[in-house]
Amino acid sequence: MGARRVVFDRVWKEFARGERHDSLRDLIPAAVKRLRRRGQHGGRDTFWALQDVSFEVHAGEAFGIIGRNGAGKSTVLKLLTRILKPSRGACAVIGRSGALIEIAAGFHPDLTGRENVFLQGAIMGMRRAEISARFDEIVSFAGVEPFIDTPVKRYSSGMNARLGFSIAAHLNPDVLLVDEILAVGDLAFQEKCQARMTHFRSQGVAIVFVSHHLPAVAQLCNQVLLLEQGRAAKIGTPAEVIAAYCSGHATNEQEDVAISATLRTRVPAGNAFAADAFEVEPGDPLMLEVDVHFRVDVERATVGIVVWDLTRELYVYGASSDFVGIPPIRARAGDIRTFNFRFEAHLTRGLYAIEVNVVDLDRQRFLAVARGICHFHVREQVSYDGVANLYLSGCDAAAGRALHAARPALAR
Amino acid sequence: MRVAYSLHLVCRDRLSLNGALMQRLRNDFQEMIREQFEFRELLIQMTARDLLLRYKQTAMGLGWALLSPTLNTIIFSVIFMRVAPVDTRVPYPLFAYCGLLAWNFTASALRFAVTSLTANTNMVTKVYFPREIFPFSAVAVSLVDFAVAATVLAAMMMYYHVAPTATVLLLPAVVAVHATLTLALALMLSMANLFYRDVKYIFELVLNVWMFASAIVYPVDAIGGVAGMVIRANPMTAVVEAYRHVLLYGTPPDPLSFGSAAILSVVLLPTTWVVFHRSEFRFAENI
Numbered sequence: 001m002g003a004r005r006v007v008f009d010r011v012w013k014e015f016a017r018g019e020r021h022d023s024l025r026d027l028i029p030a031a032v033k034r035l036r037r038r039g040q041h042g043g044r045d046t047f048w049a050l051q052d053v054s055f056e057v058h059a060g061e062a063f064g065i066i067g068r069n070g071a072g073k074s075t076v077l078k079l080l081t082r083i084l085k086p087s088r089g090a091c092a093v094i095g096r097s098g099a100l101i102e103i104a105a106g107f108h109p110d111l112t113g114r115e116n117v118f119l120q121g122a123i124m125g126m127r128r129a130e131i132s133a134r135f136d137e138i139v140s141f142a143g144v145e146p147f148i149d150t151p152v153k154r155y156s157s158g159m160n161a162r163l164g165f166s167i168a169a170h171l172n173p174d175v176l177l178v179d180e181i182l183a184v185g186d187l188a189f190q191e192k193c194q195a196r197m198t199h200f201r202s203q204g205v206a207i208v209f210v211s212h213h214l215p216a217v218a219q220l221c222n223q224v225l226l227l228e229q230g231r232a233a234k235i236g237t238p239a240e241v242i243a244a245y246c247s248g249h250a251t252n253e254q255e256d257v258a259i260s261a262t263l264r265t266r267v268p269a270g271n272a273f274a275a276d277a278f279e280v281e282p283g284d285p286l287m288l289e290v291d292v293h294f295r296v297d298v299e300r301a302t303v304g305i306v307v308w309d310l311t312r313e314l315y316v317y318g319a320s321s322d323f324v325g326i327p328p329i330r331a332r333a334g335d336i337r338t339f340n341f342r343f344e345a346h347l348t349r350g351l352y353a354i355e356v357n358v359v360d361l362d363r364q365r366f367l368a369v370a371r372g373i374c375h376f377h378v379r380e381q382v383s384y385d386g387v388a389n390l391y392l393s394g395c396d397a398a399a400g401r402a403l404h405a406a407r408p409a410l411a412r
Numbered sequence: 413m414r415v416a417y418s419l420h421l422v423c424r425d426r427l428s429l430n431g432a433l434m435q436r437l438r439n440d441f442q443e444m445i446r447e448q449f450e451f452r453e454l455l456i457q458m459t460a461r462d463l464l465l466r467y468k469q470t471a472m473g474l475g476w477a478l479l480s481p482t483l484n485t486i487i488f489s490v491i492f493m494r495v496a497p498v499d500t501r502v503p504y505p506l507f508a509y510c511g512l513l514a515w516n517f518t519a520s521a522l523r524f525a526v527t528s529l530t531a532n533t534n535m536v537t538k539v540y541f542p543r544e545i546f547p548f549s550a551v552a553v554s555l556v557d558f559a560v561a562a563t564v565l566a567a568m569m570m571y572y573h574v575a576p577t578a579t580v581l582l583l584p585a586v587v588a589v590h591a592t593l594t595l596a597l598a599l600m601l602s603m604a605n606l607f608y609r610d611v612k613y614i615f616e617l618v619l620n621v622w623m624f625a626s627a628i629v630y631p632v633d634a635i636g637g638v639a640g641m642v643i644r645a646n647p648m649t650a651v652v653e654a655y656r657h658v659l660l661y662g663t664p665p666d667p668l669s670f671g672s673a674a675i676l677s678v679v680l681l682p683t684t685w686v687v688f689h690r691s692e693f694r695f696a697e698n699i
Binding site: 084115 | 450451453454456457458461464465468469534535537538539540541608609610611614693696697
C-alpha cells in the first residue's frame with residue numbers, strides 16, 4: 001500500500017438553510033426580528049450536508065464516491081480542495097493536488113484558448129514555464145489545435161470541457177480530485193479521460209472520483225463510498241457498494257410476491273457455478289438463481305428476466321420462463337420456489353443490471369417487478385461503444401481465420 | 413497546485429492565552445505569505461487578464477487610463493481658474509492633475525475590488541486559490557493605469573517648467589503608503605460586498621463624498637475650522653499632499669499628517685488581510 005494521500009477523518013459539514021441576509025438593508029430588520037424572537041426560536045435553521053464521514057486514500061488507489069443528487073458527494077471534494085472547511089473533524093490532502101472539480105471554471109469567455117490555458121494553469125498552481133513546456137501536448141490532447149487562438153466563447157461545450165480536462169490532465173499531481181467530468185463530452189473523449197485516469201493511477205496518483213456514471217466507477221476504483229443524505233451508507237469494493245446503491249433503487253412494485261436472486265459465475269478453476277458474479281469477461285456463462293416467495297395463490301405464473309445496460313439506459317434483453325421450457329407455475333400463498341437460469345454475457349464493456357419479474361398469465365399483470373436485483377460488470381478492451389458483443393477481430397483475407405482469437409472459448 | 417503541510421484541525425476560536433493568539437497570528441501570516449508566494453504566477457496572470465481584456469474590448473485600450481484624470485483636470489481647471497479661482501503654489505492644472513491622478517488610482521482600484529469576488533462567483537465556488545488574488549489584482553491593474561497616466565504628469569511638469577528636486581527620491585515611499593492603504597481598503601470592500609451586496613452602492617456614495625473631503629482639487633490650506641480638520645485628518649489628503657510635496661513643491665511631506673497616514677496603512681493592511689484570510693472559507697457558502 002502506498003503513502004497516505006487523502007485523509008478524511010470524522011468530518012461533519014453544516015450548511016445554513018433559510019434566507020441569507022445579503023444586504024445591509026435586510027440585515028437591520030432581520031437583526032431586530034431575531035432579537036424579538038429570541039428564546040422562542042431555537043438555533044439557526046441549518047442542515048448537515050455531511051455527517052461523520054471518514055475515509056483514507058493511498059497512493060495508487062482510486063476512491064469512488066457515489067450517491068444520489070444532494071447526498072454530499074461534491075461537498076466532500078470541496079472540503080478536500082479547501083473551498084469549504086469542515087464544521088467538525090479534519091480533512092487533508094497530502095501532496096500536490098490537482099482538482100478537476102469544475103474543469104473550465106477559470107476560463108474567461110473573451111480570452112483565446114491559448115490565453116486561457118495559461119490562466120487556468122496558473123489557477124491550478126503551474127508555473128508559466130511548466131505550461132509552456134507542455135502547451136503543445138495539452139492542445140493536441142484536447143484536439144483543439146485549429147481553434148487555439150479563438151476566444152473560448154466560440155467553443156462548443158465539448159471543446160471547452162476537453163481543453164479544461166486536458167490542462168488538468170497534464171498537471172503533475174499526487175492527488176487528483178475528479179467531479180463528474182464524464183457528464184460532458186462524447187464517448188471517445190470519455191474513453192480518453194478514463195484512460196488518462198487509469199494511467200495516473202498506475203503512476204501512483206491517488207484519485208478521488210465522484211460520479212453518477214457507475215460503469216466508470218466500477219472500472220476505475222478499487223474502493224467506493226456510498227453517501228446517503230450525508231452519511232456513509234456503505235464503504236467497500238465497487239461490487240458491494242454499487243450493488244447496495246442499486247438495490248436502494250430496486251423496487252418490488254407489487255407485494256403479492258417477494259423475489260430474491262443470486263447471480264453466480266463459474267469459478268475460474270472448475271466447472272461449478274460458485275463465485276458470486278460481478279466482474280465478468282464477455283461470453284462468460286452466468287447462472288441466476290431466483291427465489292420466489294408467493295403471498296397469494298396463483299394458477300399460472302411466469303418468471304421474466306430482463307437485462308438493462310446502465311451505461312446507456314438501454315433495455316438489452318428480455319425473456320421469460322415459459323419460453324425456456326419451464327411450465328407455468330402454480331403456487332399457493334406461502335410457497336417458496338427456486339428457479340435457475342443460465343445465460344451468457346455476450347456484451348460489451350459496461351455495467352448491467354438484472355430485473356426479475358413475476359407475471360400472472362391469467363390476469364395479465366405483474367405480481368412483482370424487482371429492478372436492479374443483481375448487477376454485473378463486463379470487462380473488455382475491444383469495443384468502444386454498443387451493447388452486443390460481436391467479437392471483432394482482425395483476420396486473414398483468404399481463409400477468414402482470426403489472427404488473434406477475440407472470441408472466448410465458450411462453454412457449451 | 414498547493415501543498416497541505418499538515419492536517420488542519422478546524423475549530424472555533426477558543427483562545428484564552430495571549431501567547432496562543434500570537435502564535436495563531438504568526439501561523440496565519442506565514443500561511444498568507446506562503447500562499448501568495450505559491451500563487452504569484454496567478455496574480456500576474458489575473459492582472460494580465462484584466463488588462464488584456466480591456467485592450468481587446470475597447471478601441472482606446474490603455475487610453476482609458478488617461479481619459480478620466482485628463483477630463484477631470486479640464487473641468488476643475490475651468491471651475492477653479494475661471495469661476496472661483498483658488499491660489500495654488502504651482503499652476504492649477506498641474507496641481508489638479510497630480511491630485512486626480514493619485515485619487516484615480518485609489519478610486520478605480522476600489523471600484524474594481526468591490527465587485528472582484530462577486531463577479532467571479534464561478535471561480536470562488538469551484539476552484540481553490542487564495543481569494544486575496546482578486547482584490548490584489550484589482551489594485552495591480554489600477555497601478556498599471558496609474559503608471560501610464562503618470563506619464564502625462566511628467567509631460568505637464570516639463571510644459572510648466574516644474575523640475576523635480578532631490579525630494580523625488582521620497583516618491584517610492586509615498587507610492588508605497590498609498591498602495592498599502594488602497595490594498596487594505598480593497599480587501600475590506602471586496603469581502604464586505606460578498607457578505608452584503610448593497611455595499612457597492614453605498615461605496616459609490618462614500619467615494620463621491622470622500623473625493624471632495626480630500627484635498628484633491630483644491631489646496632488644503634484654504635480651509636479652516638471643523639471642515640478643515642476633517643479634510644486634514646483624512647489619510648487621502650495626506651497622501652495626495654505628499655505627492656505634491658515631493659514632486660511639485662520640492663519639499664518633504666508633512667511629517668505629522670503623512671506619518672500618521674503611513675502608520676494607519678501599515679496597521680490597516682495586516683489587520684484587514686488577517687480578517688479576510690480567516691473569512692475566506694466562508695466565501696463559497698455565502699456568495
